[in-house]
Amino acid sequence: MPPGTRQATTLEYTLLGLLDQGPQSGYDLCRIFATTPFALYSDSPGAVYPAVRRLETRRWVEPLPRGPVGGRRRREVRLTAAGRAALSEWLAREPTKHEVTHDMGALYMRFAFMSQAAPPDVPPRFLATVGRLLEEHLADLERFAADASGQMPPTGRLVFEHGRESVRHTLEWCARAARALAKPARSHGSRVRRSS
Amino acid sequence: MPPGTRQATTLEYTLLGLLDQGPQSGYDLCRIFATTPFALYSDSPGAVYPAVRRLETRRWVEPLPRGPVGGRRRREVRLTAAGRAALSEWLAREPTKHEVTHDMGALYMRFAFMSQAAPPDVPPRFLATVGRLLEEHLADLERFAADASGQMPPTGRLVFEHGRESVRHTLEWCARAARALAKPARSHGSRVRRSS
DNA sequence: TATCCCATGTAACGAGTTACATGATTCT
DNA sequence: AGAATCATGTAACTCGTTACATGGGATA
Numbered sequence: 001m002p003p004g005t006r007q008a009t010t011l012e013y014t015l016l017g018l019l020d021q022g023p024q025s026g027y028d029l030c031r032i033f034a035t036t037p038f039a040l041y042s043d044s045p046g047a048v049y050p051a052v053r054r055l056e057t058r059r060w061v062e063p064l065p066r067g068p069v070g071g072r073r074r075r076e077v078r079l080t081a082a083g084r085a086a087l088s089e090w091l092a093r094e095p096t097k098h099e100v101t102h103d104m105g106a107l108y109m110r111f112a113f114m115s116q117a118a119p120p121d122v123p124p125r126f127l128a129t130v131g132r133l134l135e136e137h138l139a140d141l142e143r144f145a146a147d148a149s150g151q152m153p154p155t156g157r158l159v160f161e162h163g164r165e166s167v168r169h170t171l172e173w174c175a176r177a178a179r180a181l182a183k184p185a186r187s188h189g190s191r192v193r194r195s196s
Numbered sequence: 197m198p199p200g201t202r203q204a205t206t207l208e209y210t211l212l213g214l215l216d217q218g219p220q221s222g223y224d225l226c227r228i229f230a231t232t233p234f235a236l237y238s239d240s241p242g243a244v245y246p247a248v249r250r251l252e253t254r255r256w257v258e259p260l261p262r263g264p265v266g267g268r269r270r271r272e273v274r275l276t277a278a279g280r281a282a283l284s285e286w287l288a289r290e291p292t293k294h295e296v297t298h299d300m301g302a303l304y305m306r307f308a309f310m311s312q313a314a315p316p317d318v319p320p321r322f323l324a325t326v327g328r329l330l331e332e333h334l335a336d337l338e339r340f341a342a343d344a345s346g347q348m349p350p351t352g353r354l355v356f357e358h359g360r361e362s363v364r365h366t367l368e369w370c371a372r373a374a375r376a377l378a379k380p381a382r383s384h385g386s387r388v389r390r391s392s
Numbered sequence: 393t394a395t396c397c398c399a400t401g402t403a404a405c406g407a408g409t410t411a412c413a414t415g416a417t418t419c420t
Numbered sequence: 421a422g423a424a425t426c427a428t429g430t431a432a433c434t435c436g437t438t439a440c441a442t443g444g445g446a447t448a
Contacts, residue, residue: 009435027399037340037359039298047436049401072398072445102235108355115351123351144233155311155319158373159304162366163233169365170358177354205407223427243408245429268417268426 008058008086010106011041011051016060016079016087017113023064023078026052038112040105052077060086084117091118095126100133104170115181123181131174138167204254204282206302207237207247212256212275212283213309219260219274222248234308236301248273256282280313287314291322296329300366311377319377327370334363 018029026049034043041047055061060083064076079087091114099107107130114123141164152160214225222245230239237243251257256279260272275283287310295303303326310319337360348356 006434011436025399026401030399036344037297037337037356042436044437045399045401046403046438050435073400073443074398075400108358112349112352112355115349141233148232153308153311154377155373156308158369158376159308160233162304162369162373165365165369166362169361173354173358173361177351177358180354181350202406207407221427222429226427238408240409241427241429242410242431246407269415269428270426271428 008054008090009051010103010109011047012055012060013087013090014041014109015048015051015055016083016090017109017117019061019077019079020084020087020113020117023076025074025076027074028076038109040109055083058086059083087113087117092122095129095133097133097136100130101137124178127174127178127181131171131178134167134171134174138164138171141167204250204286205247206299206305207243208251208256209283209286210237210305211244211247211251212279212286213305213313215257215273215275216280216283216309216313219272221270221272223270224272234305236305251279254278254282283309283313288318291325291329293329293332296326297333320374323370323374323377327367327374330363330367330370334360334367337363 015029018024018032024032026045029052030043030045030048033039033041033048052061056063056077059080061077062080064078066075091110093110095107111123111126114126141160145160145164149157149160211225214220214228220228222241225248226239226241226244229235229237229244248257252259252273255276257273258276260274262271287306289306291303307319307322310322337356341356341360345353345356
């Protein structure tokens with residue numbers, strides 16, 4: 001069957017997340033990938049335009065009626081109710097071990113969209129699961145190190161150790177992020193500091 | 197033109213690196229991806245076997261003459277001189293900004309193989325370049341934060357900050373790794389500590 | 393008017409994923 | 421003998437990459 005049965009790709013869900021903030025054109029979406037550090041994916045129109053079309057065949061987005069006024073040619077799309085539901089489902093999906101070990105980037109994407117497009121209990125649950133899975137992964141790495149660290153060449157060992165450290169840092173980040181979300185949101189800047 | 201003109205993929209170079217440690221069969225290579233944390237890529241035979249074939253058409257590997265003795269059916273390949281040269285070229289290649297920002301995983305792979313398959317001046321040069329590019333990237337991130345951090349939703353900001361921290365950690369790792377390589381290799385363990 | 397950039401697409405191509413097929417060998 | 425696993429491969433499919441094509445609006 002043409003697209004619709006198959007699982008959507010991370011790129012498609014990411015586009016949903018971006019479109020959740022308002023209607024956008026294919027070009028807009030390309031620009032976002034090209035000009036922000038969230039450029040997890042390519043800015044190539046050859047990837048983005050077809051992905052938007054797939055979202056249309058899924059009925060997750062629909063073209064915005066073309067404004068009658070002149071100006072540059074634009075073709076904007078917006079989320080449908082089904083699209084919003086698909087986004088919610090993606091955001092609330094339980095992270096798997098495979099994602100934690102092989103596709104952390106997609107998880108960061110998901111998390112980044114959560115505070116806008118998911119109920120407030122989703123991000124903490126997400127962080128708890130990721131934290132648990134990262135601890136498992138860390139244990140696996142320790143086990144591996146115990147009986148293979150000896151045979152690793154120097155640079156190989158350095159890479160391995162950095163990987164392990166990165167997992168530890170991410171684990172700490174999970175805890176910190178959970179605390180930050182628990183606190184009532186506070187606007188940034190030094191406004192809070194009062195009387196010295 | 198069939199494979200040979202085109203740039204080899206990271207998977208192909210990674211296989212070269214693994215084969216540099218001795219002849220291996222396709223199955224062996226699959227097992228390595230499946231059982232070690234260097235499983236940057238999939239353990240799927242559908243990826244590995246065709247990649248090995250491509251390496252053969254490039255004349256970078258060649259099949260090992262089949263041992264006449266019984267035992268399990270195996271088809272091992274080993275590096276050719278051209279393969280070793282291609283591996284060296286890959287390892288000595290100057291890292292690009294795009295690799296640093298979008299494909300750090302491939303760079304880790306390269307570095308991991310360096311102490312075995314490249315002259316000793318290559319790893320430090322690599323670390324220096326990566327360090328420089330990471331600093332550039334960090335500056336880009338700071339610039340981005342300066343004028344966009346305000347609009348980011350809470351979880352988006354947390355992801356961004358974690359990304360920035362990761363870059364800082366990797367930067368520190370580059371410095372530490374360079375120092376570690378500069379020191380004469382020392383076997384691990386607490387053997388060095390003397391009389392407190 | 394000429395030129396550059398905005399904006400949307402398409403076509404060819406290759407790699408990786410998933411799933412399946414097939415035997416031979418070792419283990420129980 | 422039967423089961424599990426070793427070991428090699430192939431076929432279908434889809435996505436992303438690269439490169440190209442087009443053409444209207446802005447800018448000089």
